Amino acid sequence: MLGVWTTEQVRAAEDRLLARTPDGALMRKAAFGVATVAAAMLRDLTGGTAGRRVTLLVGAGNNGGDALWAGATLARRAVAVTAVLLSPDRAHVEGLAAFRKAGGRVAADLGDPDLVIDGIVGLSARGPLRPAAAALVERVEVPILAVDLPSGVDPDTGAVDGPAVRADVTVTFGARKPVHVLNTAHCGEVRLVDLGLAPELPDPDLITLEADDVGFAWRVPGPSDDKYTQGVTGIAAGSSTYPGAAVLSTGAAVLATSGMVRYAGWAADHVRDRWPEVVATGTVEDAGRVQAWVVGPGLGTGQTGRDVLTAVFSDGVPTCVDADGITLLAATPALWDARDPDAPVVLTPHAGEFARIAEPLGITLGADRVAAARALAKRLDAVVLLKGNATVVAAPDGRTLVNAATSSWLATAGSGDVLTGLIGALLASGLDPWLAAGCAAWLHVRSAELAAHDAPVPASLIQQAIPAAIRAARNLVADGPVKP
Ligand SMILES: NC(=O)C1=CN([C@@H]2O[C@H](COP(=O)(O)OP(=O)(O)OC[C@H]3O[C@@H](n4cnc5c(N)ncnc54)[C@H](O)[C@@H]3O)[C@@H](O)[C@H]2O)[C@@H](O)CC1
Numbered sequence: 265m266l267g268v269w270t271t272e273q274v275r276a277a278e279d280r281l282l283a284r285t286p287d288g289a290l291m292r293k294a295a296f297g298v299a300t301v302a303a304a305m306l307r308d309l310t311g312g313t314a315g316r317r318v319t320l321l322v323g324a325g326n327n328g329g330d331a332l333w334a335g336a337t338l339a340r341r342a343v344a345v346t347a348v349l350l351s352p353d354r355a356h357v358e359g360l361a362a363f364r365k366a367g368g369r370v371a372a373d374l375g376d377p378d379l380v381i382d383g384i385v386g387l388s389a390r391g392p393l394r395p396a397a398a399a400l401v402e403r404v405e406v407p408i409l410a411v412d413l414p415s416g417v418d419p420d421t422g423a424v425d426g427p428a429v430r431a432d433v434t435v436t437f438g439a440r441k442p443v444h445v446l447n448t449a450h451c452g453e454v455r456l457v458d459l460g461l462a463p464e465l466p467d468p469d470l471i472t473l474e475a476d477d478v479g480f481a482w483r484v485p486g487p488s489d490d491k492y493t494q495g496v497t498g499i500a501a502g503s504s505t506y507p508g509a510a511v512l513s514t515g516a517a518v519l520a521t522s523g524m525v526r527y528a529g530w531a532a533d534h535v536r537d538r539w540p541e542v543v544a545t546g547t548v549e550d551a552g553r554v555q556a557w558v559v560g561p562g563l564g565t566g567q568t569g570r571d572v573l574t575a576v577f578s579d580g581v582p583t584c585v586d587a588d589g590i591t592l593l594a595a596t597p598a599l600w601d602a603r604d605p606d607a608p609v610v611l612t613p614h615a616g617e618f619a620r621i622a623e624p625l626g627i628t629l630g631a632d633r634v635a636a637a638r639a640l641a642k643r644l645d646a647v648v649l650l651k652g653n654a655t656v657v658a659a660p661d662g663r664t665l666v667n668a669a670t671s672s673w674l675a676t677a678g679s680g681d682v683l684t685g686l687i688g689a690l691l692a693s694g695l696d697p698w699l700a701a702g703c704a705a706w707l708h709v710r711s712a713e714l715a716a717h718d719a720p721v722p723a724s725l726i727q728q729a730i731p732a733a734i735r736a737a738r739n740l741v742a743d744g745p746v747k748p
């Protein structure tokens with residue numbers, strides 16, 4: 265599990281650390297980390313460092329100071345370093361002096377570099393790149409290393425509202441900030457330089473799950489388990505128009521649990537044909553006992569859908585509501601009345617579904633996706649999994665995790681149905697609903713990575729990669745769930 269802290273939290277922690285650290289020591293440590301990564305990138309790109317060319321884009325604050333100190337270190341290693349000062353009067357004084365002393369050169373233009381270091385703006389960034397910086401960045405044709413964060417991207421929301429740096433690698437300091445998990449497309453690979461900040465940091469604002477967290481959370485059957493004790497997942501999905509949604513979500517649940525899966529709905533024959541191990545019936549009432557329900561994928565938004573949702577809620581078990589289920593709740597809020605207040609609900613909207621259900625409640629999906637997901641989770645007393653390139657999962661109590669996509673191959677028809685089935689299986693296994701949604705999101709991304717191999721991948725192949733993704737997560741957990 266990796267922690268993520270807001271810029272306000274990081275700033276306060278840095279102030280406490282700075283108070284007991286010699287002047288300039290933290291900046292030099294940060295800059296040394298930048299120089300080390302820059303040298304490694306140069307070696308990868310060109311086979312060496314001596315005589316290679318690096319251009320620094322230097323803004324007005326300490327972020328530019330980091331770049332200048334890093335430039336000084338590189339210049340001492342015989343790299344030809346040029347600095348373009350975007351605010352020459354406000355450039356970091358000590359950093360600039362060290363840079364010049366080491367043999368760095370100040371110039372008005374980019375030159376012809378092998379690598380560019382973005383030290384335009386860091387933690388204090390507000391809004392997109394200003395025109396002069398934007399014009400320079402637009403002309404960069406070589407890899408970019410961003411200092412702390414890619415300039416022009418909002419540090420706390422990852423939002424981009426105009427010109428911004430798209431980095432290949434971002435070297436950040438002390439703690440990950442929200443931008444690093446919310447906008448991996450602009451950050452590229454994120455490296456963290458340890459500044460010794462940990463003792464000063466409060467509890468993280470967000471977390472992001474790693475493979476071993478997911479492996480640890482996955483329920484492994486013991487010798488006394490049978491098909492019922494591991495949790496039975498119920499799937500109420502599909503219609504004559506969308507039988508495929510039923511097959512995809514049910515199959516994902518089958519592959520994600522060694523317990524049992526029941527299906528209730530129109531597509532029972534389709535489901536049985538593809539997944540003979542599923543106990544399939546026509547209605548929720550006939551389905552038998554389950555420990556969690558999935559409701560919504562391909563369900564339709566008419567009276568049948570409303571009846572199914574009501575029947576599922578009346579069962580009083582943890583429930584994941586997706587797709588048409590969300591649209592139904594948005595159109596007919598009275599459907600919530602059937603919910604047992606003690607039974608957790610997980611909602612899995614994409615941006616459009618989020619707007620549908622949240623806007624009537626006065627919650628809009630703006631640049632701050634974390635704030636929006638948290639507000640809706642609290643308001644509806646439900647876990648909200650907001651889909652997107654970075655998936656945000658907020659619990660009603662405020663716990664929030666972000667799962668960053670590593671590519672966009674998951675954005676394919678039916679992919680959401682697979683995710684829903686995974687969530688259902690994890691809910692049925694008794695996992696905390698927030699963690700269940702987070703682990704499912706992680707596994708979904710991993711399955712797509714394994715299935716895609718840098719090519720388009722249909723949802724049915726993402727589904728087939730589920731066992732391999734579970735194995736990848738579980739392999740990191742020695743002898744089962746023993747993590748302290
Ligand atoms: N505080 C510390 O202990 C440390 C800070 N470090 C560095 O210091 C950075 C923060 O430095 P600062 O607080 O001086 O601020 P920045 O360097 O982030 O920003 C400097 C100034 O740029 C201007 N600015 C804001 N948005 C802009 C935009 N879109 N385009 C152009 N200019 C813009 C503002 O006037 C702002 O005050 C961190 O990101 C990190 O790189 C590191 O040296 C590690 C230690």
Ligand SMILES: [K+]
Pocket residue numbers: 327382383384385386410411412413414415
């Ligand atoms: K930067």
